[in-house]
Amino acid sequence: MRYFVAVAEELHFGRAARRLGMAQPPLSRAIAQLERRLGTVLLERDSRGVALTDAGQVLLHEGRTALAAVAAAEARTRRAGRPPGLVLASKAGASTDLLAVLLDAYAAGPDPVPVDLRLCRVGEQERLLRAGEVDAALLHVPFNSTAGLDSEELHTEGQVALLPAGHPLAARSTVRMAELAELPGLPAPRFPRHDGSFPEGAGPEIHDHSQLGQLVALGRTFAVLPDSSRSQLRPDVAVVPVLDAPPVTSVLAWAPGSTSRALAGLVRAAIGAFGG
Amino acid sequence: MRYFVAVAEELHFGRAARRLGMAQPPLSRAIAQLERRLGTVLLERDSRGVALTDAGQVLLHEGRTALAAVAAAEARTRRAGRPPGLVLASKAGASTDLLAVLLDAYAAGPDPVPVDLRLCRVGEQERLLRAGEVDAALLHVPFNSTAGLDSEELHTEGQVALLPAGHPLAARSTVRMAELAELPGLPAPRFPRHDGSFPEGAGPEIHDHSQLGQLVALGRTFAVLPDSSRSQLRPDVAVVPVLDAPPVTSVLAWAPGSTSRALAGLVRAAIGAFGG
DNA sequence: GGGCGGCGATACCGCAGCGGTATCACCGTA
DNA sequence: TACGGTGATACCGCTGCGGTATCGCCGCCC
Structure with missing residues (x-):
């Protein structure tokens, strides 16, 4: 699966193999085997490179999602092992007031745990959240997408x-x-x-x-x-x-289906503080 | 990973191994190896069975998600290979009118593809959708959960x-x-x-x-x-x-981040028909 | 209290399958 | 026509997974 994503991104077996730290022939075989298992052609092999079929497009997207889910599972489990505490990602230099209100509301709630703040470069919060590196993130729709995440709207502005x-x-x-x-x-x-x-x-x-x-x-x-x-x-x-710019909504987002008590407290604090 | 989920569900190495069609010792080793790789204890081994640690709870949940994502990737890719057409899941014997309106609206839209209707037993639509067996499903919140899915509300009723x-x-x-x-x-x-x-x-x-x-x-x-x-x-x-029963919302739900043109058409038809 | 049964862990073995090297077949280009 | 570059094939060696046999531990019951 990792192999296929690499080939689909590089559109070149040789480069993909180098990126994966392996030789080209076993990579070719692995892809062929994957195609047999799925009963579908994923790549059109031209003698001058490679192109994705429709099914290949789908698998590239779904495969990235699946790989991210596996990586996120590992990351979240690792973090669940060690000391309790939430990690919240936010864009550096934005939403400072919002963040202060949210953190104050959470700290004032029942049994808060320490919140570790992770200030990110542009667009990095969403990646960290999806990768399971953080428990929650402040996202800005429509710059970020909440597809596949649970979220709570906090504030909308022009x-x-x-x-x-x-x-x-x-x-x-x-x-x-x-x-x-x-x-x-x-x-x-x-x-x-x-x-x-x-x-x-x-x-x-x-x-x-x-x-x-x-x-x-x-x-x-x-x-x-x-x-x-x-x-x-x-x-x-x-x-x-700007009169006709799309409004921006700040949302608190987290991995769907979480059972963490601490995260639930943070979400409850957000709903309370912003009148959800 | 499949191994761990099996053990976590059975809370018994022997039964889990039988379910996986393998012997118990390699299963024990695989779990121990997983724990080493994650640097976390996942299971408390009592001499009379097994219990999940906190990290184990997290990995059980995340692992199920990840396995589902992998299975869904395979299923969606398989379907992407063969003839075009949408598969829509709905609960048998419910929302018949809603369904008729939706399908009519879609068929009247630009270049519709055939829609294969899959009538499900109670609660099965959500599973099929998450497993990637269908492209979209009619769900009923709060009976179903849309966590981790994209959705469009169609209708709310008492x-x-x-x-x-x-x-x-x-x-x-x-x-x-x-x-x-x-x-x-x-x-x-x-x-x-x-x-x-x-x-x-x-x-x-x-x-x-x-x-x-x-x-x-x-x-x-x-x-x-x-x-x-x-x-x-x-x-x-x-x-x-019933005066105080929670209202039920019928929603059209689909896998987040889909790039399918046909699915986008169905969603657009739903928004149009139900005044989204 | 000692033997027994059931649990997971350990020891050891055999082989399937993955990855490596060498090479081929194909095609565009000089 | 020779060459460079693509992915596919042939063959080999070894790692690592799964199997069997066995252990160590604990609770139970006669």
Whole structure:
């Protein structure tokens, strides 16, 4: 299964084998065996590389999910072994107020356990949660997806544009997405995809919040962020509400079906504090 | 992993080994090896059997999830290989009208594919969906859980009590749950749990809807069911609204993160038909 | 109290199956 | 036509899994 995902990602037996630390022939055999077992052709072998069939597409997706589930099972079990305590992931430099309210509400509840806070780079919280490295995470829909997770909505807000102080649009009282789309000399920032890679484009690659603020201040890019991010803004960045940006919902998310008493307490605190 | 789940369920190495079709010693070794790999004790071995540690509890749950994910990956891939078409699971004898509306809406949409209907015994739809045997299922919250699934709410309704025609409560205009709780000589029916087993109790084990109706008519049990089930009632069964029963929501559920175009069409049809 | 039965752990063995090297068959290109 | 690069095949060696036999431990019951 790991083998198939590697081949499907590389679309090349040789490279996939190298990535897996093995030789190419046993990999070919393993894939052929998998295809026999499933009774389906997964890969179209052209003499110049490999392409995925429809069934291969499905197995790539489902296989990633399954591998993640196995890895998560191991990680969660390891953590269940050692000292009690919750690990909560949150994006560094965002939702600070929200987090404070949540943690206070939990600490005030019945028998709280220590909460270890894990501040993440952009988009990393979701990965950590799905990998079972943390018990819960603060996610931001629609930037993150809650598909396959349990979640509780905490707060919804509009978005604002962050612009360099001297920019022509910076003096406006509101802007629209279309006006921001193709600003001359001010390319849109590029955020990491779920797999950690970045889309192609002219703008800078963004890893965390403070870096983004700095790049805006330097006139290298702009940003569209939730309203609450204005609370920790540098003075040399202008803020303009964006009328037609999709609203952003902050949610507390956790692995579905958890039986942890401590996690249940955190969720209850969240529901209580944000009037679920 | 399969090994551990078997042992954790049986709480007995010998029985677990028999269930797995292998001998006991290699099973013991495999579990010990798993514990070494995870660096955690999973089982307390008493000389008279086995008990789960906290970490073992977690791994039992997570392991089931992971095994289900692997099995689902295989099943979905197998189905992706062969002829296009959706498989939709629904509880036999329930939500007939809902189903008709949904299927009509889908068939009227853009490029529909054939929909294969799989009518299930009580509680089986959820299992089939999670196992990847079907593309989507009609579930009934709170009887089913949508944890770890994507879903779209279709319809919410109250519940009614089904009582034998001559029963003292049958003439009432409404009843309350507490009044139904301990009726002398009329035990509550027992529905299967997620794993297919039944709770202990005096009432009959229920496998499907028509069986339940028959048992009520015969004065052997009563039932609390969604309002819509009155549409296919036998005349010898009395219906009384239950004031404080939790409302039941019918939802269309599917595996999260699916990329199937056909499934997306079905979901869109559902949203359109039920004003999502 | 001693023998017995049932539990999981350990010792040892045999072989299936996985991964390695060498090589082939195919195809596009120079 | 020769060459480089692809995945498939042939064959081999060894690791590791599962099997049988046995042990050590504990509770039970005559």
